[in-house]
Every structure is written in structure tokens, then in C-alpha cells.
Amino acid sequence: MAKIHELSDVLADQIAAGEVVERPASVVKELVENAIDAHSTQIDILVEEAGLKSIEIVDNGDGIATEDVPLAFERHATSKITTREDLFKVRSLGFRGEALPSIASVADVVLETSTGDETGTQIHIKGGQVVDHSLAAVRKGTDISVKDLFFNTPARLKYMKSPQTELANISDIVNRLALSYPEIAFTLSHEGRELIRTSGRGDLLQVIAGIYGVQNARKMVQFKGENVDFEISGYTSLPEFTRASRQYISVLINGRYVKNFQVTKAIIEGYGSKLMVGRYPVAVLNIKMDPLLVDVNVHPAKQEVRISQEPQLQELITKVIYKELAKENLIPSAVKNL
Numbered sequence: 001m002a003k004i005h006e007l008s009d010v011l012a013d014q015i016a017a018g019e020v021v022e023r024p025a026s027v028v029k030e031l032v033e034n035a036i037d038a039h040s041t042q043i044d045i046l047v048e049e050a051g052l053k054s055i056e057i058v059d060n061g062d063g064i065a066t067e068d069v070p071l072a073f074e075r076h077a078t079s080k081i082t083t084r085e086d087l088f089k090v091r092s093l094g095f096r097g098e099a100l101p102s103i104a105s106v107a108d109v110v111l112e113t114s115t116g117d118e119t120g121t122q123i124h125i126k127g128g129q130v131v132d133h134s135l136a137a138v139r140k141g142t143d144i145s146v147k148d149l150f151f152n153t154p155a156r157l158k159y160m161k162s163p164q165t166e167l168a169n170i171s172d173i174v175n176r177l178a179l180s181y182p183e184i185a186f187t188l189s190h191e192g193r194e195l196i197r198t199s200g201r202g203d204l205l206q207v208i209a210g211i212y213g214v215q216n217a218r219k220m221v222q223f224k225g226e227n228v229d230f231e232i233s234g235y236t237s238l239p240e241f242t243r244a245s246r247q248y249i250s251v252l253i254n255g256r257y258v259k260n261f262q263v264t265k266a267i268i269e270g271y272g273s274k275l276m277v278g279r280y281p282v283a284v285l286n287i288k289m290d291p292l293l294v295d296v297n298v299h300p301a302k303q304e305v306r307i308s309q310e311p312q313l314q315e316l317i318t319k320v321i322y323k324e325l326a327k328e329n330l331i332p333s334a335v336k337n338l
């Protein structure tokens with residue numbers, strides 16, 4: 001007797017959700033990245049009970065056309081890449097077409113969206129099943145609300161850390177996205193209390209001041225450099241302003257926040273012997289490079305990347321930072337307009 005059968009779509013989505021949606025912060029990450037890919041200039045994130053009760057993301061981006069709305073919740077459905085070649089030069093943050101179906105399979109989701117040129121759409125999906133789908137008058141952009149995350153996956157719910165930890169993870173993600181996009185105005189509120197606000201005026205140092213405080217932003221120095229393959233720029237802290245973890249080093253490749261141990265290490269090495277044992281700088285490093293030289297398709301959450309010519313990149317980073325910090329009478333960057 002045959003024993004093999006295909007999994008239902010909802011079950012397959014829930015399994016994929018296990019990888020893409022680990023915790024409330026991963027939902028925030030995926031949804032904010034969608035808003036960024038949709039060219040939003042204002043993104044508001046509203047959270048309740050550290051995201052487990054509710055996460056709402058409101059953007060003023062392109063919106064989704066009425067006929068595309070059901071597709072957006074299908075697995076492997078995306079507007080961002082089409083061909084195999086596209087995969088090797090992705091510029092958008094998303095491309096796997098997994099986030100919306102995964103999230104909708106483990107939560108109660110309401111999406112309202114409009115492209116601005118036609119009547120908008122509202123769709124309500126709970127645990128992967130469409131509850132309601134109708135035309136609705138909505139302003140241009142997208143408003144997505146995710147309630148009761150993991151209501152149907154009790155094992156996952158049990159594995160959540162304390163509300164403080166989950167909220168700290170959300171703040172951390174929003175901080176990094178805000179640092180990556182100084183030209184987008186972000187707000188993050190938890191139960192009505194505003195935790196993060198950036199102006200969207202496009203100045204990275206202002207975003208740093210908004211996140212780490214004006215006093216600390218005054219202790220950051222600017223750097224810049226390039227070689228044949230890479231252009232690097234950003235801010236890094238004076239040796240007197242350090243933290244006890246590497247977590248405050250943010251690395252962005254072509255606007256995407258990434259994790260790469262070697263690159264982080266290259267920044268630290270730029271300090272030579274200026275750092276005390278166990279202390280790490282605060283830094284934001286922007287790397288611009290040919291998308292063909294970076295493979296972002298290593299991990300479902302798309303944070304780890306492989307870079308070709310990595311040793312050359314490391315050398316450039318260490319050299320530029322070392323040179324900047326070696327300048328006599330180091331003058332920190334001015335924090336303007338605060």
C-alpha cells in the first residue's frame with residue numbers, strides 16, 4: 001500500500017514558517033523589509049505584548065494590486081525576481097516569496113492595501129485559511145496586522161523568551177533597518193509608548209544619534225574608502241565609546257543588513273591595540289559592491305552572506321579604520337540639526 005502523500009499547503013507553509021518566522025522580531029523584519037521594497041518613505045510599527053498579541057506595520061509604499069493580493073499569500077510567489085539570472089543580482093530585500101504565506105499560516109492576519117489607482121483590497125487570513133476577502137476604500141500603501149502569533153503552534157509559543165527579550169529583539173531589528181535606510185522615517189511603538197523615531201531626512205549620523213543618543217553620536221568618526229571591487233563608508237566609535245558585545249557593529253551590503261564574522265572582525269582589527277579586552281566598538285559600515293560578488297541565498301532569513309574577494313574587503317576595512325583612528329587630535333563627526 002502506498003504510504004507517501006503530498007503535504008497540504010497549510011502544513012507546508014507552517015513548516016516553512018519554522019524557518020522564516022522564529023519569533024515576533026522575525027515577523028517585524030520580514031514585514032518592514034516588504035515595506036522598504038515597496039519604496040515606502042514612512043513606516044510605522046505598532047506592537048502589543050512584545051509582538052505576541054499584535055504587530056501592525058503601516059507603510060505608504062506602492063501597495064498591492066487587487067488581482068495580486070491572493071497571490072501574495074501563495075508560497076514562492078513574488079514580484080521581485082523572475083529568472084534564474086535575477087537571483088544572482090537581487091537588489092530587493094525579499095525574493096523568496098515565503099514571508100506572507102508563512103506568517104499567515106501561524107497567525108491571524110489582516111492586510112489592507114491599495115496602489116492608489118484603484119479601489120483597495122482587504123484580506124483576512126487565519127491559520128492559512130481565508131476568512132474574508134473584499135474590496136475596501138484604503139489610502140495608498142499597505143497596512144498589515146498580525147495578531148495572536150503562533151496561536152496554532154503551541155510548541156513554538158512555549159519557546160518564546162521573556163517579553164523584555166522579545167521586545168529587545170524587535171527594537172534591535174528596527175534599529176538596524178533604520179540605520180540601513182536613513183531616508184525612511186521609522187517609528188516603533190510598544191503599547192502606545194514610542195521607542196524609536198527617525199526623521200527620514202537621510203543623514204546617517206542623525207539616525208545614530210536617535211538610536212544611541214546625541215552624546216554617543218558625538219563620539220563617532222566618519223570613514224570612507226574604496227578599492228577595485230568595494231566602496232566602504234560609515235561611522236565608527238572612538239576607542240573611549242565601546243560596548244561589551246559585538247552586537248553594536250552593523251554591517252550593510254548594498255543596503256541589506258547582514259551578518260558576516262570576518263567583516264566584523266576586520267572592523268575590530270582596525271582598532272589595533274586601542275580596545276580593552278572584551279570591549280567592542282559601535283559602528284555602522286556600508287559596503288557597496290557588485291551584487292554578483294555576494295551570495296545572499298545562504299539562509300532563509302537572508303542574514304548570512306558569502307562574499308567573494310573577502311580577504312581584499314577585510315584588508316580595506318581594517319586599513320581605512322586604522323588610518324582614521326590614527327589621525328592626531330581626532331575630531332569626532334559633528335551632529336547637526338539636533
Ligand code: ADP
Nearest residue numbers: 034038072078079094095096097098099100142
Ligand atoms: P517576497 O518579499 O520574498 O517577495 P513576501 O511573501 O514577503 O515575499 O511578499 C510577497 C509579495 O507581496 C511581494 O513580492 C510583494 O509583491 C507583495 N508585498 C508584500 N508586502 C508588501 C507591501 N508592504 N507593499 C507592497 N507589496 C507588498
Ligand code: MG
Nearest residue numbers: 030034094099
Ligand atoms: Mg518579503
